[in-house]
Amino acid sequence: MYDFTSIIPRRNTDSVKWDVKPNELPMWVADMDFKVAPEILDAMRKKVDFGIFGYEEPHDDYFDAVASWYTKEHHATPKKDWLFLSTGVVPTISSSVRRVTNVGDNVLVQAPVYNIFYNSIVNNGRHVLSSDLVYDATTHQYHIDFDDLETKLAEPLTTMMILCNPHNPIGKVWTKDELIKINQLCIKHSVTLLSDEIHGDLVFKGTDYTPMFSLPENLIQNIIVCVSPSKTFNVAALHAATVIIPNEALRNKVNRGINTDELGEPNLLAIPGTIAAYTKAGRWVHELREQIRTNYETVTSFCESNIPDVTVVPSTATYLVWIDVSKLTSDSAQLESFIRQETGLYVSAGTVYGGNGNLFLRMNIASPTSMVADGLQRLKNGVAQFKQVK
Numbered sequence: 001m002y003d004f005t006s007i008i009p010r011r012n013t014d015s016v017k018w019d020v021k022p023n024e025l026p027m028w029v030a031d032m033d034f035k036v037a038p039e040i041l042d043a044m045r046k047k048v049d050f051g052i053f054g055y056e057e058p059h060d061d062y063f064d065a066v067a068s069w070y071t072k073e074h075h076a077t078p079k080k081d082w083l084f085l086s087t088g089v090v091p092t093i094s095s096s097v098r099r100v101t102n103v104g105d106n107v108l109v110q111a112p113v114y115n116i117f118y119n120s121i122v123n124n125g126r127h128v129l130s131s132d133l134v135y136d137a138t139t140h141q142y143h144i145d146f147d148d149l150e151t152k153l154a155e156p157l158t159t160m161m162i163l164c165n166p167h168n169p170i171g172k173v174w175t176k177d178e179l180i181k182i183n184q185l186c187i188k189h190s191v192t193l194l195s196d197e198i199h200g201d202l203v204f205k206g207t208d209y210t211p212m213f214s215l216p217e218n219l220i221q222n223i224i225v226c227v228s229p230s231k232t233f234n235v236a237a238l239h240a241a242t243v244i245i246p247n248e249a250l251r252n253k254v255n256r257g258i259n260t261d262e263l264g265e266p267n268l269l270a271i272p273g274t275i276a277a278y279t280k281a282g283r284w285v286h287e288l289r290e291q292i293r294t295n296y297e298t299v300t301s302f303c304e305s306n307i308p309d310v311t312v313v314p315s316t317a318t319y320l321v322w323i324d325v326s327k328l329t330s331d332s333a334q335l336e337s338f339i340r341q342e343t344g345l346y347v348s349a350g351t352v353y354g355g356n357g358n359l360f361l362r363m364n365i366a367s368p369t370s371m372v373a374d375g376l377q378r379l380k381n382g383v384a385q386f387k388q389v390k
Contacts, residue, residue, distance in 0.1 A: 007370065060080070149185060160192045173317045198228050204316065
């Protein structure tokens with residue numbers, strides 16, 4: 001029903017992703033090359049045609065749409081009084097860091113992880129403390145070192161942990177048991193747990209993700225959950241997110257920070273766009289996930305057959321592929337720069353994600369399969385040339 005094959009020219013459209021040279025193919029930032037679902041576009045057009053754009057605030061129809069989506073898609077229903085609107089997940093993270101922690105505190109992450117977490121921590125005068133994920137070079141899988149995690153949560157200055165669920169960039173869906181264990185440790189050591197669940201709708205195979213707010217009541221009194229239609233429906237410029245906080249005192253504290261930082265007022269399309277996405281565009285997401293799965297399998301099989309020096313890390317979520325290049329280099333930034341210069345393929349160097357990211361590249365595969373095929377051929381050529389000059 002929906003078109004995931006057409007290549008839509010995006011140069012000269014103010015796109016961050018496509019602000020590149022004419023010969024370059026950007027497969028880096030988490031931004032899809034698929035046109036937004038027509039149901040969302042129709043709602044936006046209706047809003048624009050109305051013609052009056054005064055100050056707005058969300059009402060029950062907005063919160064009902066969010067809650068209903070999580071009920072239908074993830075079999076987890078947040079209570080409406082747990083929810084409030086924010087202009088984005090990252091702004092909410094930064095605001096929560098300022099409101100819940102103090103200058104000089106530790107904020108714990110699990111590297112390699114979404115690099116903007118570091119900005120939200122350091123830019124606000126807090127310290128990054130990482131309990132690095134452990135990588136098995138044989139199975140190419142990551143796991144949590146719970147002993148290390150507890151040691152670092154127990155440090156007196158550690159007051160917040162930021163969880164990525166599912167995890168970006170490794171594409172891992174944390175199990176319910178893992179989430180329970182993580183939060184039991186956070187509660188034991190009086191640490192607030194902020195869960196970024198922006199990729200939760202993009203599990204393309206295997207077991208669905210578990211929203212943190214769906215855990216037992218005694219395990220959700222210290223949590224801040226951030227969700228958004230932005231990644232799911234390719235509407236990052238909508239600047240709309242929902243914050244879910246079961247505990248009233250914590251909710252009031254974070255909500256006050258959102259208002260103090262002027263992050264609670266929606267733009268003219270945020271409310272109708274979000275409602276349409278969550279109530280009318282579910283089928284589009286289901287077809288999208290099939291397209292991502294097809295692209296992921298294409299990438300995996302191509303690399304196995306044509307680029308034996310790299311390995312795709314097995315994943316089940318997000319449209320971001322984590323590629324092990326440790327056989328080629330211990331400096332993926334150097335490799336990324338070389339491939340871009342020689343072939344025009346623009347992917348992300350894993351170094352920015354911390355941990356062992358210097359051994360990886362991240363590739364965005366949320367594009368028509370023909371574009372992914374072009375990127376893979378460029379990757380193959382770039383690796384071959386890199387090996388010749390290394």
